[in-house]
């Protein structure tokens with residue numbers, strides 16, 4: 001019979017224990033989730049939808065923080081590659097919100113990225129964040145690896161799937177664990193999102209899945 005080489009204390013009784021410490025993610029707070037809203041409008045439809053996810057997390061004792069990029073200075077990646085020279089978990093462009101976001105993302109066990117759809121994709125603010133955070137992560141041995149990641153998108157009529165693809169490409173290429181069934185909210189005016197029962201239900205479901213995964217990973 002084929003023998004499986006033992007890894008560090010893989011079993012306790014009948015339970016497979018995946019130790020967060022073994023995989024190097026204990027330096028973050030597994031009971032904290034940071035949600036970043038890439039909308040250019042503070043407290044708009046994307047924010048309403050994103051706020052439905054933490055409701056479920058808080059029921060499970062998981063702290064959440066919402067960061068809104070609206071009105072904040074944010075530059076795109078300049079491809080200077082200094083993050084690969086410095087490897088100090090920061091972007092050299094230090095006069096905008098990106099390093100704050102990277103620090104919060106690296107310190108949390110879960111990351112939710114939310115955006116409205118702009119011309120069938122995420123906002124320029126969100127793209128700037130994922131490009132720069134993505135390179136800083138790669139330059140530092142995967143700052144976000146094995147965290148739990150999720151995506152929320154608010155659209156008026158079309159483009160949610162393409163926008164989700166953009167966010168999922170970031171989450172997956174950063175080696176994060178991503179539960180299925182992402183959140184899509186549909187509505188024309190701000191108040192319409194509250195009436196989108198399916199969008200709200202999918203946001204709450206995402207919250208429950210993130211909580212379940214965080215607890216499983218942190219065991």
Ligand SMILES: Cc1cc2nc3c(=O)[nH]c(=O)nc-3n(C[C@H](O)[C@H](O)[C@H](O)COP(=O)(O)O)c2cc1C
Pocket residue numbers: 039040041043044045046047116117118119120121154155156157158159187188190
């Ligand atoms: C520049 C711009 C481009 C947009 N492009 C699209 C689009 O391609 N598809 C769509 O469904 N909605 C589009 N919208 C509408 C927004 O996605 C939608 O109103 C969203 O819910 C706004 O979220 P917010 O309230 O968080 O700003 C666009 C809005 C703006 C300002």
